[in-house]
Amino acid sequence: MTVLPDDGFTLAADFPDTSHDSWRNLVAGVLRKAGREVTGAEAEDALATALEDGITTRPLYTAETAGTADTAGTADSPAPAGGDADGFPGFAPFTRGARPDGGAAGGWDIRQRHDRPDPVRTRDAILADLENGVTSLWLTAGASGVPTGSLGTAVEGVLLDLAPVVLDAGAEFERAGREWLRILDERGTTDARGNLGADPLGHAARTGAYDTVPERTAAAVELARRCAATRPGLRALVVDALPYHEAGATPAQELGCSLATGVALLRSLTGAGLDVPAALRQLEFRYAATADQFLTIAKLRAARRIWARVAEACGAPAAGAQLQHAVTSPVMMSRRDPWVNMLRTTVASLAAGVGGADAVTVLPFDHAAGLPDDFARRIARNTSSVLIDEAHIGRVIDPAGGSWYVERLTDDLARAAWAWFQEIEGAGGQLAAARSGLVAERIGAAWEQRSRRLARRAEPVTGVSEFPLLDEAPLERDPAPAPPSGGLPRVRRDEAFEALRARSDAHLAATGARPRVFLAALGPASAHTARASFAANLFRAGGIEPVHDPVSVDAATVAGAFAASGAELACLCSSDARYAEEAAPVAGALRGAGARRVYLAGRPPAEPPAAVDAFVYAGGDAVGVLTAALDLIGVA
Numbered sequence: 001m002t003v004l005p006d007d008g009f010t011l012a013a014d015f016p017d018t019s020h021d022s023w024r025n026l027v028a029g030v031l032r033k034a035g036r037e038v039t040g041a042e043a044e045d046a047l048a049t050a051l052e053d054g055i056t057t058r059p060l061y062t063a064e065t066a067g068t069a070d071t072a073g074t075a076d077s078p079a080p081a082g083g084d085a086d087g088f089p090g091f092a093p094f095t096r097g098a099r100p101d102g103g104a105a106g107g108w109d110i111r112q113r114h115d116r117p118d119p120v121r122t123r124d125a126i127l128a129d130l131e132n133g134v135t136s137l138w139l140t141a142g143a144s145g146v147p148t149g150s151l152g153t154a155v156e157g158v159l160l161d162l163a164p165v166v167l168d169a170g171a172e173f174e175r176a177g178r179e180w181l182r183i184l185d186e187r188g189t190t191d192a193r194g195n196l197g198a199d200p201l202g203h204a205a206r207t208g209a210y211d212t213v214p215e216r217t218a219a220a221v222e223l224a225r226r227c228a229a230t231r232p233g234l235r236a237l238v239v240d241a242l243p244y245h246e247a248g249a250t251p252a253q254e255l256g257c258s259l260a261t262g263v264a265l266l267r268s269l270t271g272a273g274l275d276v277p278a279a280l281r282q283l284e285f286r287y288a289a290t291a292d293q294f295l296t297i298a299k300l301r302a303a304r305r306i307w308a309r310v311a312e313a314c315g316a317p318a319a320g321a322q323l324q325h326a327v328t329s330p331v332m333m334s335r336r337d338p339w340v341n342m343l344r345t346t347v348a349s350l351a352a353g354v355g356g357a358d359a360v361t362v363l364p365f366d367h368a369a370g371l372p373d374d375f376a377r378r379i380a381r382n383t384s385s386v387l388i389d390e391a392h393i394g395r396v397i398d399p400a401g402g403s404w405y406v407e408r409l410t411d412d413l414a415r416a417a418w419a420w421f422q423e424i425e426g427a428g429g430q431l432a433a434a435r436s437g438l439v440a441e442r443i444g445a446a447w448e449q450r451s452r453r454l455a456r457r458a459e460p461v462t463g464v465s466e467f468p469l470l471d472e473a474p475l476e477r478d479p480a481p482a483p484p485s486g487g488l489p490r491v492r493r494d495e496a497f498e499a500l501r502a503r504s505d506a507h508l509a510a511t512g513a514r515p516r517v518f519l520a521a522l523g524p525a526s527a528h529t530a531r532a533s534f535a536a537n538l539f540r541a542g543g544i545e546p547v548h549d550p551v552s553v554d555a556a557t558v559a560g561a562f563a564a565s566g567a568e569l570a571c572l573c574s575s576d577a578r579y580a581e582e583a584a585p586v587a588g589a590l591r592g593a594g595a596r597r598v599y600l601a602g603r604p605p606a607e608p609p610a611a612v613d614a615f616v617y618a619g620g621d622a623v624g625v626l627t628a629a630l631d632l633i634g635v636a
Contacts, residue, residue, distance in 0.1 A: 023060065051295070052446065053252035053416040057409065066404035078306040078418035086407070089397050090321070093308035095301050095410065096398040097356040098321035103394030108352070109359035110384040111166070111325065115140040116371050117481055119150035125377065127157055132378070133385040136164040136194070138325075138361055142172035144481045151176065152183050160189045166238070166284075166325070167197035170206070170484050174198070174219040177236065181226070193233040195284050196223055201261045201430055202240035205247075208487035210435045217265070221272045224282040228274060235323075237265055237283050244439070245288040246330055247488035248447025251299045252413055256420030257439060258285055259306055260430035263421075266314070277319035280311060289326040289360070291344040293351035294409060297400050300324060300355030302414035306421070325359045326352035333368045334494045336501060337463025338475055341365035342379060349383050353393045354400055360384055368492070370477030440488060447491055454493055455623035457541075464494045465622065468501075468540045470514065496623045497541055500630065504543020507635045515635050516567035517599075519548040520558050520590060522574035522582050528552065531601035532573040538616055542626030544569070555585040559593035568633045571599040571616065579609065587611035596632055599625075 021040070028043040038046055047059035058065060087093055090100030112134045116122045126137060139146065139154065146154045148169065155165065160183075169176035177196035184192050198220035204210045224236035241249075241258040249257065262283055269279035287303060289296045304322045311320025328348040333341050342365045352360045362383045364376035372380070387393045400406040420442075427433040434440070453459045460466040483490070492498070508514050517539045521528035536546040547565040550557070562570055570590045572583055579602065587598045588611045600609065603617045616625055 020060075020062065027059075052250040052450070053413070055252075055409070055412045055416060057405070061404035061408060063404065066408045078302075078309050078414040086401065092312065092317040092320055094304040094321045095308075096401050098304060098323065098358060102356065102397035103353065103388075104397055107388030107394035108357055108384070109136050109164070110134050110381055110388075111136045111138050111359040111361045112377065112381055113138040113140070113327075113361050113363065114154075115145045115481060116478075117146060119146050119153040122146055122154045123156050125374075126154065128374070129377065129381055130158065130163055132381060134163075134381050136166065136359060138166045138168060140481075141167055141169040141176045144168075144170060144483055148172055148176045148179055151179055152186075155183070160184065160187060160192050164192070164194035166195040168238075169197055170203050171209075171212075171216075173203075174216070174223065177223045181231075184231070190231075191233055192231065195235040195238055196227070197238050198223055198236050199238045199240045201264060201434070202238070202243050203484065204431075204487065205243040205434060205439075206484040206487045210431060213431050217268050220265075221268050224269055224279075225272060225274065228278050228282060232281075235282050235284050237269075238286055238325075239265065239283055240286045242286060242288055242327060242330070243488055244443060246490045247440070247443050248331070248450065248491045249443045250446045251295055252416035252420055253443055253446060254287065255299065255303055255306065255413065255417035256424060257430065258287070258303070259310065259417065259421045260424040260433070262307065263310060263425070264430050266310070270314075276311070276314045276316040280316060280319045284323045284325060286325045286327060287357075288329040288331070289348040289352040289355075289357070290329045290332055291347040291351075293347050293354075294400075294406060295413075296326075296348060296351035297355040298406055298409040298413050300326065300352065300357055301398075301400070301406075301410045302417060304356065305410070305414050306418055309418075324357045325361065326355070326357035327361045328352075328363045330363060330367065330490075331492055333363060333365075333492070334461060334464050335368045335474070335492075335498055336494065337469055337472060338365050338369060340463040341367070342383075343462075345380070346383050346387075350387055350393060353384070353387055356398060366475050366477055369475040370480050373477065443488065451496065455496055455621055456619055457622050458619065459493070461493050461497070464497045465541050467537060468497075470504075470540050470543065470545060500542040500623070500626050502543075503630055503635050507543075513566070514543060514545040515569075515630060515633055516545045516547050516565060517569040517571055517629075518562045518565040518567040518590075518595070519546050520562070520570055520572050520586055521548060521552050522554065522572065522578045522586060523552060525551070527578050528574040531575075534618070535571045535573050535599070535601040535616060538622055539571070539626070539629075541622060542630065544626065544629060546571075553586070554582065555589050558586050558589045562590055562593045562595060568594075568596045569599070569629055570595040570597075571601055572612070573601045576602065576605070579605070583609035584611060597629065 024040055024043050028039050049057045086095045089097035089102050112129045114122050141148050167176050200213050200216035200220055204213050227234045227236045239258050239262045241254045244257045245254045266279050307322040308320035311317055328345040332344050345362045349360050349362050362380040364372035364380045366372050366376045424433045427438055457465045504514050519532050521532050539546050547567055553561050590598050591611050597613045599614050599616050600612045601616055604615045
């Protein structure tokens with residue numbers, strides 16, 4: 001057996017030394033083969049990716065590029081005084097986790113959401129969840145959930161000293177909170193944990209009822225005072241960032257709004273007589289976890305850092321550990337091909353756990369279709385159980401810590417969020433900024449920009465804008481209670497394509513057939529398969545059924561094939577070389593056979609072929625093309 005020496009031996013000893021510049025030269029060589037003449041830093045910049053919030057991710061990170069700016073401890077910096085932006089888990093600034101042991105002991109809190117109005121059915125679902133891995137409950141009450149007076153029925157049989165309950169009662173939070181405290185007193189439960197769910201600013205963002213915020217904040221503060229005095233394990237207030245996320249906010253906007261909301265509540269709590277540490281202990285923060293795993297990890301780490309900065313500025317740095325509840329993003333949930341939502345929520349819950357969330361709610365895959373069934377709830381709770389008990393994700397504390405990429409992304413997000421927070425504070429605080437329209441305007445602009453990327457499929461949605469299944473029947477579920485409305489909108493990534501598919505469905509119901517497009521494939525399969533597949537995928541995303549029969553056509557046969565297809569639209573599919581020879585005569589034959597619009601799959605050449613009306617290609621406005629197609633053929 002060979003024994004390796006321990007005197008400076010490294011596994012890289014036989015590899016030649018390299019440098020950043022040599023790596024850049026290799027990148028430039030690869031780009032040169034693709035027709036791009038760039039050198040040095042330009043070669044590296046060519047591989048960078050622009051994200052929202054003005055953040056750019058680099059293709060390579062080093063200790064030098066991962067460093068933070070040296071403004072720590074100033075009003076313009078989210079980093080703590082002294083410049084240590086990371087620290088240790090469980091210690092300020094809590095970037096690496098709110099607890100010293102992270103989730104090493106038991107992972108994160110598996111929190112299941114229940115919003116069925118029937119208290120008996122809700123009780124049965126709750127007991128099934130708790131018996132099968134769920135460790136806490138997120139219970140909607142009032143107009144959007146269990147009637148407040150039936151909360152006791154909904155939790156019959158639940159050991160409230162073991163299973164924390166977080167209420168979500170919207171405008172009825174005061175009544176629901178008092179009822180919950182009565183239930184605890186009645187049962188003699190003195191050490192209950194959870195949250196009464198008061199969220200005056202978040203509810204106002206949902207409803208637009210900003211005039212009610214002062215009165216409701218006073219009621220929320222009174223509940224907090226009562227909890228602080230008599231029930232130290234129970235919190236009263238939630239800082240819910242979901243209203244902003246669901247309106248289309250960027251990650252930094254979501255963080256900045258939550259920070260401004262938290263500061264507003266902190267001012268109210270301390271103004272009512274609570275000291276800063278006690279006031280901090282009354283708050284729980286709720287964030288969205290998306291399928292962009294690294295951005296979610298960085299967002300949760302950045303959220304803890306910037307809240308710790310607030311606690312430090314208030315003179316209580318040791319009490320600044322943010323209690324985080326991560327919820328898989330409703331914005332990313334699709335109504336079509338909802339099974340893909342299981343993949344999205346798995347990645348999102350993984351990211352939330354790695355990012356250090358204290359509690360994670362996985363929304364059921366049928367969330368967008370209505371109230372979940374038993375199977376969907378089981379998959380939701382088991383997602384976290386598998387990650388914790390089989391993948392052992394929680395056993396490593398802050399596994400992303402030390403990654404130069406994640407550390408830089410955390411810092412960039414924290415700084416962008418802090419800048420937005422400062423702007424909100426400069427506008428008079430969260431309430432004033434929301435009431436003036438500043439928050440809605442900024443979030444709306446961000447969503448409009450993202451919508452353009454979605455329309456161009458630069459941000460693909462599997463099962464919706466990519467690889468849609470036209471023949472799949474939609475899920476049938478009991479309708480969910482109407483959510484609060486009147487304030488910020490609720491958006492979804494699939495909304496533009498969903499509108500197109502709905503038009504196609506209505507056409508199918510009225511006529512017995514979907515709108516169709518004839519794929520005129522030219523030449524052998526080797527010439528047309530790639531673009532025919534692209535075109536079929538594109539048109540299906542708009543509910544337009546592609547007809548590719550026969551496999552290949554030419555100017556002599558295309559008219560008959562088009563007439564037999566029953567289509568009103570046609571799309572040429574082949575190689576650029578074939579287009580140069582055959583596109584014009586085939587397009588002319590299609591127009592002569594009655595095609596109302598002739599597309600060509602590929603980018604427009606310098607001299608477009610005659611009789612071709614439009615071009616479809618990667619990066620083009622798919623929603624615009626499909627909308628115009630349905631409009632042309634009269635699909636309402």
